[in-house]
Amino acid sequence: MATEKTDVVIVGAGAVGGILAAELGKAGMKVIALERGPRLATKDFAPQDELRYFQRQDLRPDVKRQPVTWRPNANTRSSVIQSLSYGNQAGGGTVHYGAVSWRFHEDDFRVRSNTIAHYGASAIPEDSSVIDWPLSYAELEPFYDRAEYDLGVSGKAGNLQGRKIEGGNVLESPRKRDYPLPPLQVDQAGSNFEAATKKLGYHPFSTPRAILSQPYKGRPGCSYCGACQGFGCHIGAKSSILVTALPEADKTGNFKLITGAMTYRVNSDNSGKVTGVSYFGPDGSRDNTIEAEIVVIAPFVYDCVRLLMLSKTEKYPNGLANSSGHLGKHVMSHIGARAFAAFDDRHVNIYMGPSAQKHTIDDFNADNFDHKDLGFIRGAQISAGPAGLEGGPIATAMNMVMPQGVPRWGAGFRDFFSKYYTRHVALTGQTEELPYAAQMIDLDPDVKDAFGLPAPRMTYDWRRPNEVKRMEFVNQKLLEIGRSMGAAHVWRAPSSPGAPGSHHQGGVRMGSNPRESVVNKYGQTWDIPNLFVIGSSNFPTSAGFNPTLTIQALTYMTADAIVNRYRKSPGPLV
Numbered sequence: 185m186a187t188e189k190t191d192v193v194i195v196g197a198g199a200v201g202g203i204l205a206a207e208l209g210k211a212g213m214k215v216i217a218l219e220r221g222p223r224l225a226t227k228d229f230a231p232q233d234e235l236r237y238f239q240r241q242d243l244r245p246d247v248k249r250q251p252v253t254w255r256p257n258a259n260t261r262s263s264v265i266q267s268l269s270y271g272n273q274a275g276g277g278t279v280h281y282g283a284v285s286w287r288f289h290e291d292d293f294r295v296r297s298n299t300i301a302h303y304g305a306s307a308i309p310e311d312s313s314v315i316d317w318p319l320s321y322a323e324l325e326p327f328y329d330r331a332e333y334d335l336g337v338s339g340k341a342g343n344l345q346g347r348k349i350e351g352g353n354v355l356e357s358p359r360k361r362d363y364p365l366p367p368l369q370v371d372q373a374g375s376n377f378e379a380a381t382k383k384l385g386y387h388p389f390s391t392p393r394a395i396l397s398q399p400y401k402g403r404p405g406c407s408y409c410g411a412c413q414g415f416g417c418h419i420g421a422k423s424s425i426l427v428t429a430l431p432e433a434d435k436t437g438n439f440k441l442i443t444g445a446m447t448y449r450v451n452s453d454n455s456g457k458v459t460g461v462s463y464f465g466p467d468g469s470r471d472n473t474i475e476a477e478i479v480v481i482a483p484f485v486y487d488c489v490r491l492l493m494l495s496k497t498e499k500y501p502n503g504l505a506n507s508s509g510h511l512g513k514h515v516m517s518h519i520g521a522r523a524f525a526a527f528d529d530r531h532v533n534i535y536m537g538p539s540a541q542k543h544t545i546d547d548f549n550a551d552n553f554d555h556k557d558l559g560f561i562r563g564a565q566i567s568a569g570p571a572g573l574e575g576g577p578i579a580t581a582m583n584m585v586m587p588q589g590v591p592r593w594g595a596g597f598r599d600f601f602s603k604y605y606t607r608h609v610a611l612t613g614q615t616e617e618l619p620y621a622a623q624m625i626d627l628d629p630d631v632k633d634a635f636g637l638p639a640p641r642m643t644y645d646w647r648r649p650n651e652v653k654r655m656e657f658v659n660q661k662l663l664e665i666g667r668s669m670g671a672a673h674v675w676r677a678p679s680s681p682g683a684p685g686s687h688h689q690g691g692v693r694m695g696s697n698p699r700e701s702v703v704n705k706y707g708q709t710w711d712i713p714n715l716f717v718i719g720s721s722n723f724p725t726s727a728g729f730n731p732t733l734t735i736q737a738l739t740y741m742t743a744d745a746i747v748n749r750y751r752k753s754p755g756p757l758v
């Protein structure tokens with residue numbers, strides 16, 4: 185049993201925890217971060233073992249020790265999700281993520297208001313719980329900039345202070361300055377996609393990535409090895425928190441990281457404050473406590489909700505910070521539309537390099553196109569890349585779905601596969617999903633983790649009329665692009681069955697008042713001012729963009745508010 189005191193305790197040393205530790209440490213605050221996994225180093229990621237990292241997903245939590253369960257609806261029994269990958273070591277999910285680094289659009293922060301203004305209130309599905317964010321893009325822009333420059337993101341601006349620039353995303357919201365690094369090299373899938381989408385009148389551009397295209401801040405540029413998503417970077421070119429914020433936090437002399445520390449409760453008193461957290465130590469000991477002035481919960485969506493629910497007391501019988509009743513609700517994910525294009529006349533070698541080089545169009549994302557008479561709202565960003573999402577040759581092969589009529593085994597499979605393996609491209613539409621209160625996380629009454637704690641249980645199924653129509657629309661766009669690429673075969677992959685993936689959002693949503701949300705825009709809980717919950721669990725809507733750069737920008741904004749305002753006058757931040 186150990187008890188320590190500090191200014192700030194952070195649960196989880198991932199994207200949020202690492203940045204916060206560095207920023208608060210620099211400001212002279214004493215910070216302890218509790219991380220359930222180990223702290224690995226760049227040298228640990230060589231050799232790039234495809235079976236270990238991609239197929240067996242060694243960097244994700246062990247489903248036997250840390251199960252997350254899923255059921256499509258409240259009438260169904262839950263089962264453990266076998267394929268869920270998310271953070272499980274210092275650096276969190278950023279160690280093995282794909283590093284696509286998007287800013288959301290201005291419009292993504294105002295889905296409710298903009299939908300009503302453009303299409304009327306009836307365009308919002310009746311059962312959707314969509315609300316606007318309590319902040320604007322303009323408010324977050326300086327913090328997006330901070331994240332891109334501090335961490336290292338490669339890309340090309342498409343909208344510099346209102347000036348549209350060809351080659352960048354001309355549909356992005358205005359940015360004050362360009363990316364710190366130019367885009368990564370274009371691969372063959374990207375250049376084919378670029379030509380085809382231009383022909384169709386769309387606006388392709390190189391996807392922004394938190395991967396260095398050139399040396400930056402003492403780290404080398406990408407070597408295009410291809411072992412990227414699912415892997416830790418063996419040269420440190422991926423701007424993961426492990427090689428960016430955590431070393432900065434170390435340098436402050438105010439930061440202590442305790443690895444192998446599984447937090448199981450946030451402690452509170454009856455005065456409306458939290459006092460610290462309790463955790464299982466690396467040696468299995470149970471009664472370890474950190475006492476702190478500020479508690480920050482940053483362990484990604486599932487454990488954010490679970491920890492607050494596990495920390496219920498007589499004063500907070502429905503879970504900590506849950507007087508609104510919204511804790512665990514409005515969970516969203518990204519729904520993946522996917523099609524394949526295979527060529528007779530060219531090789532594309534898509535397993536080479538990270539899909540960092542991949543190209544994207546934003547024309548059918550958000551409200552960038554007219555939805556009148558389409559019967560759905562919102563959209564998807566569409567891109568071309570490897571079927572295996574950078575997992576190397578084996579992953580690319582395993583993820584190549586055969587078209588109808590081609591058998592999945594035997595000579596027919598062999599012939600098609602051996603001809604098209606190096607000649608195919610996967611087209612993906614990462615599709616926004618609206619929030620619904622019934623999509624939620626709670627505690628599974630039947631499944632426990634290795635510590636005897638109830639597993640987080642997700643009740644979730646994206647197949648609602650608005651989302652199904654949107655998926656069909658996006659799938660048709662993918663097929664259109666595949667044909668425009670001049671492919672000999674274009675076919676769609678089956679839709680995802682509805683089980684969750686690694687881009688979860690919601691559950692601890694932010695809002696402009698305590699009636700409709702759990703936290704304010706700083707992730708500060710409405711109920712308990714010295715308790716913060718930060719991450720994509722705060723997102724009121726999901727956007728078609730990957731979440732991490734927005735999580736990181738929000739973290740810089742909260743760090744700024746804690747250092748410059750909360751510290752001087754503890755209480756609700758407005």
Ligand SMILES: Cc1cc2nc3c(=O)[nH]c(=O)nc-3n(C[C@H](O)[C@H](O)[C@H](O)COP(=O)(O)OP(=O)(O)OC[C@H]3O[C@@H](n4cnc5c(N)ncnc54)[C@H](O)[C@@H]3O)c2cc1C
Nearest residue numbers: 196198199200220271272276277282283284447483730732
């Ligand atoms: C394979 C993969 C690819 C991805 N690709 C992209 C991408 O291209 N672009 C993008 O934007 N996003 C991507 N993501 C998502 C991205 O990784 C997350 O959005 C991001 O890491 C979330 O940051 P976080 O700080 O909230 O959580 P994490 O980074 O997951 O960090 C949370 C940390 O908390 C720890 N923890 C959890 N529970 C406890 C507990 N009870 N006690 C102590 N510690 C705990 C975990 O071990 C973890 O290290 C990807 C994710 C995966 C898995």
